[in-house]
Amino acid sequence: MTANAALNPEPSPNDEVSPGVDTMVRLIRESWAEVEPHTEEVAQFFYGMLFSLSPATRELFPVNMEVQRSRLLRALVHFIQMVDRPDELLPFLHQLGRDHRKFGVVADHYESVGTALLAAVKKYAGDTWTDEVERAWAEAYTVMASAMTEAAAADEGPAWYSGEVIHHERLNWDVAVIRVRPDQPVPYQAGQYVSIETPQRPRLWRYMTPANAPADDGILEFHVRNVPGGWVSRAIVGHSQPGDRWRIGAPMGRLTVDRHSERDVLMIAGGTGLAPMRAILDELAQYGNNPHVHVFYGGRTREDIYDLENLQRLAMSNPWLTVTPVLENDPDAPNVEHGTLADAVTRHGAWAERDVLVSGSPAMIRGTVSRMLVAGTPIDRIQYDPFTLD
Numbered sequence: 001m002t003a004n005a006a007l008n009p010e011p012s013p014n015d016e017v018s019p020g021v022d023t024m025v026r027l028i029r030e031s032w033a034e035v036e037p038h039t040e041e042v043a044q045f046f047y048g049m050l051f052s053l054s055p056a057t058r059e060l061f062p063v064n065m066e067v068q069r070s071r072l073l074r075a076l077v078h079f080i081q082m083v084d085r086p087d088e089l090l091p092f093l094h095q096l097g098r099d100h101r102k103f104g105v106v107a108d109h110y111e112s113v114g115t116a117l118l119a120a121v122k123k124y125a126g127d128t129w130t131d132e133v134e135r136a137w138a139e140a141y142t143v144m145a146s147a148m149t150e151a152a153a154a155d156e157g158p159a160w161y162s163g164e165v166i167h168h169e170r171l172n173w174d175v176a177v178i179r180v181r182p183d184q185p186v187p188y189q190a191g192q193y194v195s196i197e198t199p200q201r202p203r204l205w206r207y208m209t210p211a212n213a214p215a216d217d218g219i220l221e222f223h224v225r226n227v228p229g230g231w232v233s234r235a236i237v238g239h240s241q242p243g244d245r246w247r248i249g250a251p252m253g254r255l256t257v258d259r260h261s262e263r264d265v266l267m268i269a270g271g272t273g274l275a276p277m278r279a280i281l282d283e284l285a286q287y288g289n290n291p292h293v294h295v296f297y298g299g300r301t302r303e304d305i306y307d308l309e310n311l312q313r314l315a316m317s318n319p320w321l322t323v324t325p326v327l328e329n330d331p332d333a334p335n336v337e338h339g340t341l342a343d344a345v346t347r348h349g350a351w352a353e354r355d356v357l358v359s360g361s362p363a364m365i366r367g368t369v370s371r372m373l374v375a376g377t378p379i380d381r382i383q384y385d386p387f388t389l390d
Helices: 003-007 017-053 055-060 066-082 086-103 107-127 131-156 230-237 271-284 307-314 341-346 362-375
Strands: 161-170 173-184 194-197 206-208 220-225 247-248 265-270 291-301 321-327 356-358
Touching: 017 055, 017 107, 017 131, 055 161, 066 086, 086 131, 086 194, 107 131, 107 230, 161 321, 173 230, 173 247, 194 362, 206 230, 220 230, 220 271, 220 356, 271 291, 271 307, 271 356, 291 307, 291 341, 321 341, 341 362, 356 362
Parallel strands: 265 291, 265 356, 291 321
Antiparallel strands: 161 173, 161 247, 173 220, 194 206, 194 247
16 A cells, blocks of 8 residues: 555545544544653664664664654654644645655664564553554554655665865854855755754764755855754754865755745744755845745843844845744833734734745744644644654
């Protein structure tokens, strides 16, 4: 069974979703609700089981597995949230399959991964684990693995791209701008993100978003914040230097602006979450006729909105762009809105007629999206990517 066939069954005369898929979704979500309080233990058990079943896979991952465990859980949660929305789920799985080529993952590994995953969920599902639940998880994993392997097999591009750091500048203690010249152009679209491996942290990949639209010279600009506990971000901000060789994974993500849509756009960016918005604005600035874009750019202190002056200069020369800075912990700062980004945005209403793009830390995305939904923003108007930080 292919992923498309499993998630797009023949509709019955009376139901939009077939009973089989509906039951699978319900069983997966009910059992996951029991497992979710034990997610760290689930991830540890999963990788222990995987490395026992397939010892060779241990060499595909970094020595420190903390980051990888958190990524596994985010991918699982994202899958569970979208398992009944194939139009969103399948593109996500296809990207994930192409991205995993950089690890050296091959089709044979997926059987061991599936066995380890079901064993981990079963161990922490308690009494909710039944034969019917096991069949539902097995079917769901078949969908996941099929979509990922199909996309990986069909991808004719390289598993990763190589590039050289040509510029490293610290804007403040926590933030640096790095420019990388790839050996060959990376085929990304403005707003997409890529994974990066640096010589300072081999086999420890971090997702980052180019802050510029694709350029003729192929150069990628990255804005990196030193994240507490972030092994890769700390190494990049503090120790990257011109001449370093980076590996760059396949582009991922679906943040975009449709220039031909009749809807205007709301962008909400926290700190270095500005990067995908900057790339999209960089691309839009090449055209004279665009939808109106209102950017709320925020952080705790003035240093967090490090690129505000550049954004304001861009707005001065592009009448379709409005920029509103937001500060959370600086009540005396002039010419800004105060509070969290969620406070500032929802203070102006639901923005129900706009397409909404949100980017920042996972906590910022969760908090902002939740507040907007309560304010009345339609969920199908909100875009955000699931992977943003290490």
